[in-house]
Amino acid sequence: MAREHIICNAVLDQEGKPLSTAPGGMPDGIGHYQEFVLTIEVTLARGERQFETENESVPRHLGKIIKSMRDKGDTRSVFGFFIASGLNMSTVAHFYSLRRSNVLHYGGKAKIIPLDLGTFKQMLNVARDSGGVKDYQILAFLEWADREADRVENENEWRLSIEKKIPDWINC
Numbered sequence: 001m002a003r004e005h006i007i008c009n010a011v012l013d014q015e016g017k018p019l020s021t022a023p024g025g026m027p028d029g030i031g032h033y034q035e036f037v038l039t040i041e042v043t044l045a046r047g048e049r050q051f052e053t054e055n056e057s058v059p060r061h062l063g064k065i066i067k068s069m070r071d072k073g074d075t076r077s078v079f080g081f082f083i084a085s086g087l088n089m090s091t092v093a094h095f096y097s098l099r100r101s102n103v104l105h106y107g108g109k110a111k112i113i114p115l116d117l118g119t120f121k122q123m124l125n126v127a128r129d130s131g132g133v134k135d136y137q138i139l140a141f142l143e144w145a146d147r148e149a150d151r152v153e154n155e156n157e158w159r160l161s162i163e164k165k166i167p168d169w170i171n172c
Helices: 047-054 057-071 089-100 117-129 135-151 155-171
Strands: 005-008 018-020 029-032 036-043 077-084 112-116
Touching (some): 036 047, 036 057, 036 135, 047 057, 047 077, 047 089, 057 077, 057 089, 057 112, 077 089, 077 117, 077 135, 089 112, 089 135, 089 155, 112 117, 112 135, 117 155, 135 155
Parallel strands (some): 036 077
Antiparallel strands (some): 029 036
C-alpha cells in the first residue's frame, strides 16, 4: 500500500455524491500523506444537536487512528478537519479545549480544525485558483492552525483567525 492515499468511508452514489456519512466507529474520510494523516469528519447537525452528536465521536476516531499508527511505529502527525454547514460554538469550544489538553485517550492534544462549510469551499476555491494544492501546503496550514490555538486567547478568536487565513491559506 502506498503511503499517500485517500479513503472515503462515507457511502456515495454512482455519481460520487454522498448518500450518508461513514458507518459508526470511523471518520468520513482519511487522507494518508507521506508526512501526516488527515481525518475528515462532516456533519449536517446544527445547533446544540451538533455538539451532542459530534463531541465524542470526532476525537475518538482521531484517537483510534493515532493509537493504531503508534502501535505500528508510525510517528506522523495526525490532524482532523471537522466540517459543518454551521459551526456550533459549543463544538468549537470543545475542540479548542481538546487541542489545548493532553488527553491520552485521544492521542494527546487532539488537533481537530473546525471549518464551516462555506470556509471549506473557500479553501477549495483558493486551491483551484492556485492551480492545485500540494500535500506540504495542506500540512503547513494544519500546523499553522494548530499553533494558532496556542497563540489566541479563546475558541472564538481561534475560529475567526482560521477564517481570516483562508484567502491565503495555501501560502502558510
